[in-house]
Amino acid sequence: MPTVKSLDDLKKIRDEALRKQQLKESQGKTEIIVGMGTVGIAAGARETLKRILELIENKNLEDLIVRQTGNIGLDSFEPIVQVAKPGETKVTYGKVTPEIAQRIIEDHVVNGKIVTEFQIED
Amino acid sequence: MRELALHILDIAENSISANATSIKIIIIENISEDILKIIIEDNGKGMDEVTLKRIIDPFVTSRTTRKVGLGIPFFKAAAEACEGTFDISSQPGKGTKVTAVFKHSHIDRMPLGDVVNTLMTLIIGTPDIHWFFEYQMNEQVFIFDDEPIKIVLDGLSLTEPSVMKFIRQTLINGIESVQSP
Numbered sequence: 221m222p223t224v225k226s227l228d229d230l231k232k233i234r235d236e237a238l239r240k241q242q243l244k245e246s247q248g249k250t251e252i253i254v255g256m257g258t259v260g261i262a263a264g265a266r267e268t269l270k271r272i273l274e275l276i277e278n279k280n281l282e283d284l285i286v287r288q289t290g291n292i293g294l295d296s297f298e299p300i301v302q303v304a305k306p307g308e309t310k311v312t313y314g315k316v317t318p319e320i321a322q323r324i325i326e327d328h329v330v331n332g333k334i335v336t337e338f339q340i341e342d
Numbered sequence: 343m344r345e346l347a348l349h350i351l352d353i354a355e356n357s358i359s360a361n362a363t364s365i366k367i368i369i370i371e372n373i374s375e376d377i378l379k380i381i382i383e384d385n386g387k388g389m390d391e392v393t394l395k396r397i398i399d400p401f402v403t404s405r406t407t408r409k410v411g412l413g414i415p416f417f418k419a420a421a422e423a424c425e426g427t428f429d430i431s432s433q434p435g436k437g438t439k440v441t442a443v444f445k446h447s448h449i450d451r452m453p454l455g456d457v458v459n460t461l462m463t464l465i466i467g468t469p470d471i472h473w474f475f476e477y478q479m480n481e482q483v484f485i486f487d488d489e490p491i492k493i494v495l496d497g498l499s500l501t502e503p504s505v506m507k508f509i510r511q512t513l514i515n516g517i518e519s520v521q522s523p
Contacts, residue, residue, distance in 0.1 A: 222490060222512055230494050233504045249499075256463065258413045261352050262343060270459045273466060273506060280503045288467030290355050 240282070248306030249285045250329055255300040257291025264317065265299035271318035272301075275325045284329065297340055303328055314340040345455025346380060346444075349420060352413045353382045353440050354464055360386025360438065364472040367461070369454070371446060371479045378444040378451065385437040394432050417442055424448035458513045461486070465509060469500045477516070482523050484516035 222230070254260075254269045269288060276284060292300050297314030301321060304310040311334055313324055320338055327333045343349050350367060357365045362384035370379040389397070397414050418428040421442040432438040444451050457477070465473050465488055475486040488509075495505065 222486075226508075226512065227490060227494050230491060230505075230508055233502075233508055234495050234498050237498055237502050237504055254467070256351065256355055256467070258352050258355075258411075258416075261348055261355075266348065266351060266456075266459055266463055269463050269467065270456075273462060273510075276501065277503045277507050277510070282503060284501055285499060286466055286501045288463050290359050 237282075249283045250306065251285045251287060251302075251304040252325075252329065253287045253289055253302040253304070255290070255292040255294075255298060256288040257295075257298070259291065259295045260298040260300065263298040267318050268299045268301065268316050268321045271321045272325060275322060281325070281330070294340070305329075305332075312340050313338045343416060343420075343452075345453055346378075346420075347455035347457045347460040349413075349417045349442075350380060350382060350457075351460040351463060353417060354460075356413060357382060357384035357386055357438065358468055358471065360384060360388070362386035362437065362471065364474070365464075366474040366476070368476045369457070369478070371454075373446060373480055376446045378446045378454070380442045380444075381439065383437065383439040388434045388436050388438055389432040390434050394430060397430070414440075420444075420452065424451040457517060458510065461513055462506070462510060466500050466506060475513075477520050479520045482520040484520045486513060486516060 252272060254265055254272065256265050256269070269286070272286060275281065276286070294300055294314065299316045301313045301316040301324060302310055303313070303324065311328070313320070313335065316324065316338065323335050324338070327335050343352065354365055354367065364385045366381070366383040368381040370377070397411070398418060399415070414430070417440070421428040421444055424444040425448060426442065426444040429441045430438065461473070461475055473488045477484045491509065498505065500506065500509070
């Protein structure tokens, strides 16, 4: 169970994060969705999501929302990652290994360049 | 699936699809009794008796995109391959409980695997659900309840890097403390 001391640490983390957020314009957050149906899990989707979370943690990427969802219905393209930026059409990527997920985060999410080689029609 | 942690992830996804708002994952390892027990319990919409009997069949699924639902049959087969048992109980409107027991020392018993990342996937990826995790290894217990964390965060997103690091470290420390006291 998180101890009182560690919850106090968490409160400090929260206060700091809120302070930083107030300094930014509120534009809406980019959402990253990873499919986690049985086929996705069997194809390695958890490792793909793990890489995405590690990049966010290690590069301190703020203002993102990560969601996992059940079967998206594109089984032969699993693992699937979708990127939805505010004001832009959602982009769906297929057969996303952790390495490809890294490219998606670095090129598309951070730098705004869709990684067309792995993009699939939704 | 080559890890029990992946089966846990898969079955928890069923609970999410059943519109659960609260999901409990319990892992019990008891070396002296030679068992490894996994329980996934939810407060989702549940199933009637007829459906409950049928879901062990791989060709039964609530999914509309295809006609095969492999998660439950796979997990059941994994337990039975290790002289274990598999049980599902459910009540419409109340919830469902899946229990798999494995013979701990069985040569075919797959490893528990990466529990931390299974939990991170569920907690961070489905933050609207109340996640409760309990890990018992012989006499040691680790309990993780995301409710006190969400109360402190008071609406701050779980995907904030510093929050994710906190949750990840809490899980790693807790699991390590149980596995090597």
